[in-house]
Amino acid sequence: MISIQHYLLVSAAIFVLGLLTVATRRNALGILLGTELVLNAAALNMVIFGRYSNHMAEGSIYALFVIVLAAAEAAVALAVGLMIYRNFKTIDTVEVDDLKG
């Protein structure tokens, strides 16, 4: 039988790999892909807990909002990414480091 822990473990793996991605990728879009993983892990967690605590509606709605907001965030982030590409001719974040110190 699949227990809650199994689900949570998969979700934790997604979360950690997402964080690893954002902390190491050079390409701005690569980092964004990582954030999608982090958000998906959280949404999955909500559904898992909603299911096992018999608060399905709440968990689902939360996950739904996560999906919606992730989409919104991605739209803005990609627009910003295109802007960066215009101004820097690259989306390699290692080269986008005028501001530092």
Add this chain to the structure above:
Amino acid sequence: MNTQFFIDYAWIIPLAPLVGFLINGIGTFLKLPYVRSKTVVHTIACGALLLSFIFAVGVFLHLSSLEPEARSITRYLYTWLQVGSLKADAAFLLDPLSSVMMLIITGVGFLIHVYSIGYMADDPSYSRFFTYLNLFCFAMLLLVMGDNLLMLFIGWEGVGLCSYLLIGFWFKEKANAQAGMKAFVVNRIGDFAFLLGMFLLFWTMYDYGHASVTFKEIGQHVGLIKDVEVGGWPVLVLVGILLFIGATGKSAQVPLYVWLPDAMAGPTPVSGLIHAATMVTAGIYMIGRLNFVYTLAPEALVVVATVGAVTALFAATIGFAQNDIKKVLAYSTVSQLGYMFLGMGTGAYAAGIFHLMTHAFFKACLFLGSGSVILGMHHEQDMRKMGGLKKYMPVTYWTFLLATIAIAGIFPFSGFFSKDEILWKAFEAGGHISSWYYVLWGLGIAGAMGTAFYMFRAVSMTFYGELGARAHEVPAEEASHGHDDDHGHHGHGDHTPHESPKTMTFALSVLALLSVVGGFLGIPYALGHFFHVPNFFEHWLEPVLNHGGGHHGGHHSVPPIEYGLMIFSVAIALTASYLGYLFYTKRQDLPKKFVAKFPKLHALALNKYYVDEIYQALVVNNLLRLNNFLSAFDAKVVDGAVNAVGSVVRVYSRVMGFWDATFVDGLVNGVAQLVRQLGRALRKTQTGRIQNYLYVAMLGVVILMIWRML
């Protein structure tokens, strides 16, 4: 005359200078036409002080008409702040102590305002100067009139602010601006301790159900926390010492005195008002006001007395070898403040406050006299270029001489009464409290001898002999002209010294008169009982300072030793005075021989015991060396790997270096340097790369998780 009126309107005392400040300040700031007229400016400024003085006198008269026990009136204005259990009113406490301080501030302040009319006559920033002066008086009055610690602190910070403004008055000169910054930073250290002490007192009282910052309530309930300890220390001793550290900053005691001599960069009236007569006495006033705390903390009192006595002697010996007339007076001020602290630390609060008052008279007179000399000499401060001024500036000479006799402690001038009272109380405490006080008394006597010597040295060099007879002693590289007080005026045609204008000599004369007779307010019982003259001053302050422990009042029998000590100290003062006169007039060969024989000793005093250099060598240089080491380390690590982990390691090592140095050296410049190094290291973590930022966030979460899970 119904003096109740003055009590009802006591708020006019601080308000008048504030209004003067606002009128002149706004005019100056907006460049309104009326500030172009010097008459308008100084009429407003002096008028404000005069009004305050009249009301201060009124308050004094009213208080003296009351029964001694009733002489404490709180004038409530409005609730200034209230947070939780902390409540502080804007309220004025009118009692014998604050009324004495008010009289000194407004009285001496008024004279110095009048003096400045002449002194600053040709300065382009005339109105700005009077603006600051008024602001200062306002802040100082807040400090002494506030009925709670918070108002005292506000005034404390306010007078500091004015002091920096006035030191840096001619801020076009870098040295002045730097002197202002030095004073600012040194005082911050003191203020930090002061705040801590204040909070500690408040919260300890809070724990015992009497949270209050007003002096009256602290005084009533402080007994409750007499035996409370924090980390093995009686809390009141900690409070006393912390507050005293604040006082060493503001009142220029060892080791935080270094700013005061530099502060002489400001205009001379400012030196007279702020750095001699009033602001620097804030620390004395604070101890007097909180005497009930100190009385319960005898260990703190010993610290106060010791620091005071050491400062008194230490600064006096530096005074021996100074050639700048204002520097002599500056070190003399440091030394005299030391006496006051010695008095406070002995538990003889009234004597300390008494010396505060007489000192305000004669030191203001001396400073203003030196200003008059400087002006007469066309902005020359080096005494070696002076001499023989007696005949050119008679009024200045006589007033200066009288004040010098007063400060030297020669009977029956004011300085004798106050200083002798302090020394006697210290001696007496040697028998009553601990024989340690005998040592302090010895330091004090030695300092008194030094004071008489260097003051007469100054008089001789300035006023006797021939003008410029000593100028050849000035090394060529030092022969700069009027480096401090130069505000570019005076047609430089006539170089003969001349007497100063009437406004200045008037102020000098009044102050000289006070220096001569001021002492009779506090005639010691030992002398007074022959003529049935009581010690007015001590009686006046008794309602405030009656917690003085076992050895106040009494006085029914006078031990013969007291007369002996009196004669002894007068004899010492006379001898030293004569030596000071002799060495610098008839037998000028003697000091030269002395210098030739003990060049090192002389150089030591001339260079102020190399304290500045020691600070530099011990602290700054060592830390610079450490910094070099760190920088080298830095370069290697940076070359190795520019990445987040490298930065973390660097930060860690810096932090460790920082802690080491703090505990090993722990002084101003050094800590500042290390904080800067820490900042530079931490700054490198901000690499400009977003994934590093996210990595730090992840790392932070993981570290905190580990911290809690293990």
Add this chain to the structure above:
Amino acid sequence: MMQVLNNQESLWYFLPELALVATFVLIFILDLLPSIKNQKRALPIVAAIGVVFFLGLSVYVQQFPQALLFHGMIVGDSFTDFFRLFAGVSTLFALYFSVKSKELAKVKAEYWALILGIALGLPILAASNNLLMIYLSLELVSILSYVVVGSIYGSRASSEAALKYVLYGATASGIMIYGLSLLFGVSGTLDAIQIKAFLLSHPMERLPLFIGLLMTMAGFGYKVSMVPFHMWAPDVYQGAPTPVTSYLSVGPKAAGFAILLRFVYTALTTHNGADFEPIKSVDISGLMSVFAVATMTLGNVVAMWQKDTKRMLAYSSIAHAGYMLMAVAALNQQAIEGILFYLSAYLVMNFGAFGVAQAVMQESGTQDLESFKGLAKRGSKGSLAALAMTVFLISLTGLPPTIGFVGKFVLFSAVLEAKLYVLAVIGVLNSVVSLYYYARIIKYMYFDDPLSEDKFSFGSRSYPVLITFLALATLALGLFWEPLSVVVKNSAHLLS
């Protein structure tokens, strides 16, 4: 148990926000009219009028009894009312400085609308009682901020700031909702009040609570720029348009503190007379102390090295967050009052400092701190600017007689009342350190020679008036702060 209102009943409480939404939409509609589109000032004025309506209605709704609104989604209490006013006032300042900004001369209608959108998010974030509302309103503020940060066309700095902000924000909010999901997982509810009820009736081990809280702090901490979630702030503050920077450092930061306070106090502590006790053994106080010390120390020591005006102010802003976090660690009623008071003080002095900085930077054309040199000697406007800046800097340092001193005083009182002596000492030491970099600007302005001989000009007649007003407010509130402290005292009661 307090009243829980349904959707229709709650609408009355929601009038101020509805006014903002209406203005938000109205701006897009007006933008379609050619006559308005060509009027450069028309849309910001409409936006400002909308905010004024919002403020008026906020005062109006204060008369309603406190209640849980929209089935417990948000809380209508005096704490919310306070942050409505706070958001409104700070938005008005942001609008004014945006109008006067040369960087933003070319912005279109959407900029003004998005500022209003952010303003809408602030009070809702402060009022959120439900984990979903927390996430949603936080994202509302964040996502719209990403856009306005990048609103200078063709500017490398602006676009770099936007990129860093969006990547950091997305990750931080991701970590936060993961943490919130853990809290949901142990309590089975999304409602903060019910989480506390559950935790009280079901004692449980600290670990999941602690980790949930820690991860949640990533989201809150990134909003208030708390170490180690602060790293976006210097870069974004430097690159963003100056009015946006000043807005971010006041409005969203305050809302971040609001939700931090509300969440910690509602869900994780119990009321015990005047004190708050953390539930079970979740050491909130210890955790927040660590954050506070790291935040203020880092902000202050790194600020000393900055040569860029906005970057320096960014680190200063981090340091100030640290001071307030210290009070969060105190966990008492005074701490809430202290933070609300300090936020108000910070609003006045920070907008003042940013206002002068913006004028100086526009006049000199650079963000270099050295453009402040000799400001006091450059004509009457120059000395006004220098004097006002000095007041703001003294206030930011926390010296009397300014509101900054009173604010610090109140904060430290709260910390000491909680007996966190070490924390207070570190805080005071930090204040001393901050003196160095603030005093440096004062030195530049008064003691150094000007780089330019021209008389200084604000470039607008109303600008110096506003700056003077802020400077006077900084001083006046430092001396007569009773009214503000009464407001704060009344607002510091969280409904739970």
Add this chain to the structure above:
Amino acid sequence: MPDLTLLIFLAFSGLILGACLVLAFSKNLVYSAFSLLGTFTGVAAFFALLGADFLAIAQLLVYIGGIMVLYLFAVLMTSGIADVKVTNRSIGLKFALPVAVILFGLLAKLIFSTEWFVVKELPEATPTTASIGNTLLTQYLLPFELASVLLLGVLVGAVSLGRREVKGD
């Protein structure tokens, strides 16, 4: 029967983890972007397994139909369609990887040591669409409306950032 569910679970877990690993470590950005498809599908399957039918569909539609396509466009626009090396290199992996491993360990410890809020008897999964709709329009009306304001803002904001893109050329 339980074995079948377990099998499905394991299969999709494998899919998710594999996709995530590709996403995190592949040197080619296009591969990473496509691997997101695997993760999203896997998570959608998990939603289905957990009985969240509506959410599973939404995940497929929004993520795979919307976000995925958006990403691919962005990848191609910023890298140039003709550009063959769409690199997606990593930096600091040797520092981040240990931290990530530790984090996963800590989370695993947390997951297994915590007593989660779980009902004794898991009810049968019922269709959730209706209840979600109901709840959204009653209890969760405010977030629902607020999200619409947010989306309007995002729409305008993203367009405004992008519009300049066109105008600049």
